[in-house]
Amino acid sequence: MEGSSRRPTINDVARMAGVSKKTVSRVINESPFVKEDTRKAVQTIIRETGYAPDPQARGLAFRRSFLVGLIYDNPNPQHTVSHQQGLLDAMAGSGFELVVRPVDRTSPRLLDEMRVFIERQKLFGVVLPSPVSEDERLAALLQELDVRYVRIGSVALDEPGRMLVSHDGKGAAEAARHLADLGHTRIALISGPTSFRSSVERRKGFESGLAERGLSLDPALVKVGGYTYESGVGAAKELLALKARPTAVFCLNDEMATGVYTAAREAGLRIPEDVSVVGFDDSSIASRLWPPMSSVRLPLRDMGRIAGEMLVPNPLRDKPKVQPDIQPELIVRASSAKVG
Amino acid sequence: MEGSSRRPTINDVARMAGVSKKTVSRVINESPFVKEDTRKAVQTIIRETGYAPDPQARGLAFRRSFLVGLIYDNPNPQHTVSHQQGLLDAMAGSGFELVVRPVDRTSPRLLDEMRVFIERQKLFGVVLPSPVSEDERLAALLQELDVRYVRIGSVALDEPGRMLVSHDGKGAAEAARHLADLGHTRIALISGPTSFRSSVERRKGFESGLAERGLSLDPALVKVGGYTYESGVGAAKELLALKARPTAVFCLNDEMATGVYTAAREAGLRIPEDVSVVGFDDSSIASRLWPPMSSVRLPLRDMGRIAGEMLVPNPLRDKPKVQPDIQPELIVRASSAKVG
DNA sequence: CTATAAATTGATACCGGTGTCATGACTTAC
């Protein structure tokens, strides 16, 4: 089996099959201009030798690599991991590889760095989870460089084939209806930084959900946090110290919602008896806290997978099928209960 | 500035500098056989044109890519993320890119898949965090393929340049001494699967730490979990139902330790008054739980960074310096207190 | 000043694929 120590090249296959390397190339690339007999003969040799084309050489000739870049700058590693896993699910066995690239989206050199990264590596495609996906200059650069890309974000910023929308607003609206249906009327909101599109969308969705139940968001009950645990503690302390204390708090991510637990404990308040809490992300901590926390779940891994399917052709997955719709889902646990 | 739309190649630079492409190649590769004047002239052109060699072409000629593979199969995504971040820290600006590759270490086709992956991509190097790092067949394969690699694991399984040791045992020993010093004598252990080297090492370290204080591990107080929350709940339930109930529980990871919180609550026991808990990993949940959990911290990101420094030459980091020693550290919080 | 050694440099082949275009074989039309 192991005749020579080095992997066979296209020349070896061509010689063994008694054809030119160009014909082997045609077989590899599924050119229709190959006689059936020839194709089979070549494929037999390919199978016997275990030949696989060298991605570097192929990429050099194609002027395009077989690398997909994941460009991210998410404060929540959970998001990155999940997206990455999903992407890898979709890419497994496709012959493409995933190159990960964290960036600082506030860096003035971001665009230059991205240009160099993409041009140098001649990336086949790029996946941009939020908040990087929200940078229109970056999207413009990708179009200029003629690279395939998929942006993952909470709202449609691009044409369908290039944008995967997670509809964060719908999930937030569901949370709003849930709390309203439990009888809450003084519902506080701990938002993330308004520079994040997700914060804006989630807030909008939350407000529209409240509106559906005839409620509106009291500006005095809105705090802007930084998507961190500490900022959640701080915001919750202020909210829980109010004379007209809210009976429920919705947080735009679980980190901050966890901070509400801490603040509530310090204020001597019980969850959910004194204050209901609903988070966003359904991170692993949500179900570990006591009481287990209600939270809006985004199918992050699925989103990564779908983005991958949109980007790379995968022979193992035959059906290109319609792009499934991503829907957030409210997971109701014990941290949200009837008011009173 | 932007004369032509395509990036300059080595030929452009050679023509503009009035030398052959081979000389430009020598300058790029820092060959000592280039006259100072020539080198400067070429470097000037390189700077002016913004030329950068094509990694694919270079890799093709070198028979080696500029890709580093991260091969992992860790049930705890936190570990993967942290290692990955550290690796990327070390690789930033080096010209190398990180390709991530999750695997199933129990798959019978693992070795074949790895061989194909490494040979096809002609990887420059590979990083193997535990538990993948514990597979000796894989290490043998990497040596056969003549690929640089760094194994990250709890104990030395390879020569120093190829192994980064995290000394999990020391951290576990510290936890043991900590609990013993608090007066605990009936100390339970919830272990991970013994197929994980980390479990074995942590347990050994824990036992030696107990021995230092004149204690020994009671086999009746040892449960083997699966490194999951659920297994932690199950193991803790059994332990806390014992007549001779342990006054402290050490868990070989935080997931299981979090399960002890749940089991204790269900059993009506208080932490730390009725039972002290110490975890391992110092994952983010440890400090969010109530009471905040004592846990052994491993500098995972630093480990990734050091592994990266061991693997890739980085011009931005001049000092190769001695390999720093990785030391676990016990973070004492409120879940461990004097026996009483 | 000449012979010899050492330092520089470039011509050419090659890494392992693909694109272009010409060529020969085979059909189909008349």
Place this chain on the structure above:
DNA sequence: GTAAGTCATGACACCGGTATCAATTTATAG
């Protein structure tokens, strides 16, 4: 049966670099 068109294939250049080795220049020795 011959002309024209289609199909199948290969020769050769090329993608953008590096390796080899010979050629040229410069330095050192005698």
